[in-house]
Amino acid sequence: MIYHVITTPECNLCCEYCCGKSFDEPESKLKFEPVPEKPIYSMAQLNSFLKKDKDKPISVIFYGGEPLLEIDFIKRLMDSQKKCKTVKNWLIQTNGTLLNKLPKQYVNKFHTILVSIDGGKERTNKNRGAGTWEKVTSNLKLARNNGYKKEIIARMAVEEPTDFFEDIMELIExxxxxxxxxxxxxxxxxxxxxxxxxxxxxxxWSKLYNKDITRLADYWLMEMKKGNVLRLYPFLGIMNSLLFGTQYFMRCGSGVGNFTILPNGKISSCPIMSGVKEYYLGDIKTADPNKLPFKLTVKEPCTSCDDYELCGGRCLYSNLNPVWPKKGIAELCGTINHLIKEMKRIEPEVLKLLEKGKIKRKDFEFLKYNCAEIIP
Ligand code: SF4
Ligand code: SF4
Structure with missing residues (x-):
């Protein structure tokens, strides 16, 4: 089981598509209650809840806001687990600007670091604020120099007028x-x-994006021919299912293999449902992690979509609370249909490379529900 532990809803940045847009947003139909700035439950209460979970291994993803604003909590939770060892994998989703503040003995324990970065310097700083790219890249290099050897996943937020191919290449090469x-x-x-x-x-814009997806799929395949399977998660996840038949309910695992613990101790299906009382599934002080209610499921148009099995419904939250008109959702789904079609197009060649031993099945494996939601 994977738990997002929200250390704080606060953030030290004000990115265009997150805090920036929230100022223009009309009041939601959902009722949000304020969430405390830091966890108000005790470490013993959290550990006792996690210990009861029989779905091993247990993984914790530190999440926010910006989780590293509560470094002390992160250190205390990781330290408190030295004895009980319930948590096998530690992950963090961070904007990366404060990573240098966490001592290396903690950073080096992470199974995965997911860092928000949208491409090169210009794109990232435009979206996230001047100097962000410089800070993030220097902190990642510091982590590597300090001995961190495991996976670092760049998490791009993509929005027009982005030149998607150029931006992603600025991350890869x-x-x-x-x-x-x-x-x-x-x-x-x-x-x-x-x-x-x-x-x-x-x-x-989606027409240009779809062309870039085709171009990227060709580049991905070309790299595979050299024996290099780049971990481009939307491709990796879909190809894994096509090749090996791996099944998912929700690709992100929300409410199934992945739950969120809010700073008030309430449990929700996904981090973005923070403060939505009607979606709460329980409280760590009283809930049995093995019996959390299966309360929220994807509805139409997904359940009758031809790509439902591979797509999984993209995002549970936005499926339940669509804010775009049907026309816009159909355009968005057009990009998913295209991505899936491209993976099916290159699948036979990928299969041949596997058969020849040029690439291996393990190259397509990853920790399921690791915070890379697969469907963009
Ligand atoms: S492509 Fe669109 S309609 Fe189809 S399952 Fe995915 S999100 Fe739902
Ligand atoms: S894809 Fe949607 S439902 Fe899944 S974790 Fe992200 S916001 Fe939540």
């Missing part, structure tokens, strides 16, 4: 000598999360 070369990337389209459809021209 940076032209900027100061850049950090990622071998793992996940990207997420900023779509159907805010009431912004009418202000955008998503359809026109």
């Amino acid at each position: 940076p032209k900027n000598p100061e850049g950090f070369a990622f071998s793992s990337v996940h990207w997420q389209l900023d779509a159907n999360m805010w009431h912004d459809y009418e202000k955008r021209n998503f359809l026109e």
Whole structure:
């Protein structure tokens, strides 16, 4: 089982598609209650809840806001687990700007570091604020120099007018000598999360994005021919299912293999449902992790979609609370249909490379529900 532990809802940045857009957002139909700035439950209460979970291994993803604003909590939880050892894998989803503040003995324990970065210097700083890219790349290099050897996943937020192919290549093979070369990337389209459809021209941009997906699929295959399976998560996840028949309910695992513990001790299906009382599934002080209610499931248009089995419904939260009109959602789904079609197109060649032993099945494996939600 994987738990997102939200150390704080606060953040030290104000990115365009997150805090920036929230100022323009009309009042939601959902009722949000304020969530405390830091955990108000005790370490013993959290550990006792985690210990009861029989679905091993247990993984914890530190999440926010920006989780590293509560470094002391992160250290205390990791230290408290030295004795009981319930948690096998530690992961963190961070904006990366404060990573240098966490001592290396903790950083080096992470199974995965997921860091928000949207491409090169210009793109990232435009979206996330001046100097962000410089800080993040230097902190990642520091982590590597301090001995961190495991996976670092770049998490891109993608929104028009982004030149997607150029941006992702700036992460994989940076032209900027100061850049950090990622071998793992996940990207997420900023779509159907805010009431912004009418202000955008998503359809026109999605045509360019789809072309870039085709180009990227060709590049991915070309690298495989050299024996290198880049961990581009949307590709990796779909290809894994096509090749090996791995099944998912929700690709992100929300409410099935992945739950969120809020700073008030309440449990929800996904981090974005923070503070939505009607979605709470229990409280760590009283709930049995083995009997959390299966309360929320994906509805139409997903359940009758031809790509449902591979897509899983993209995002449980936005499926239940769509804020884009049907037309916009259909355009968004068009990008998913295209991505799946491209994976099916290159599948026979990938299969041949596997049969020849040029690449291996283990190259397509990853920790399920590791915070890379697969469907962009
Ligand atoms: S492609 Fe769209 S409609 Fe189909 S399952 Fe995915 S999100 Fe749902
Ligand atoms: S994809 Fe949607 S439902 Fe899944 S974790 Fe992300 S916001 Fe939550």
